Amino acid sequence: MLPTPEQVKNYIAAGLACQHLEVEGDGQHFFATIVAEGFEGKRLIQRHQLVYAALGDRMREEIHALSMKTLTPAEWRQA
Template sequence: MLSSEQLKQYILAGLACEHLEVEGDDGTHFSAVVVSSAFEGKRLIQRHQLVYAALGDRMRAEIHALSMKTLTPAEWQNA
């Protein structure tokens, strides 16, 4: 079963993040707040695709659901 901390490490390994919070306690359903400068100038779907790319095949195999808030550093500062 996957832990929130493991999921956090998977995202960090594939995407440079200024801030990252991951929650979830059942091992398959998670929520995340991902703040990355890589999101600058990108639409929401493109931001999510960057996170999914960082997770690779784990999205199909280990993670059933991932709810995300994807923000640039400026958006995070103003939130």
């Protein structure tokens, strides 16, 4: 069974403290906008690694593709 955007959102939220989190997708391809204080001082690849760590094995087993916009709260306010 393919995961829903809501399930992917819950997976991310369970492993990463987010101030804002939106997930869209069709069951295989997802796009997430993630705002987290934990991204402060981190490069883009480090931010993505935090999200992948929150998803764990689901990234290999359930989620085919995930595109992300990862922002700090300050970056989110400026957007």
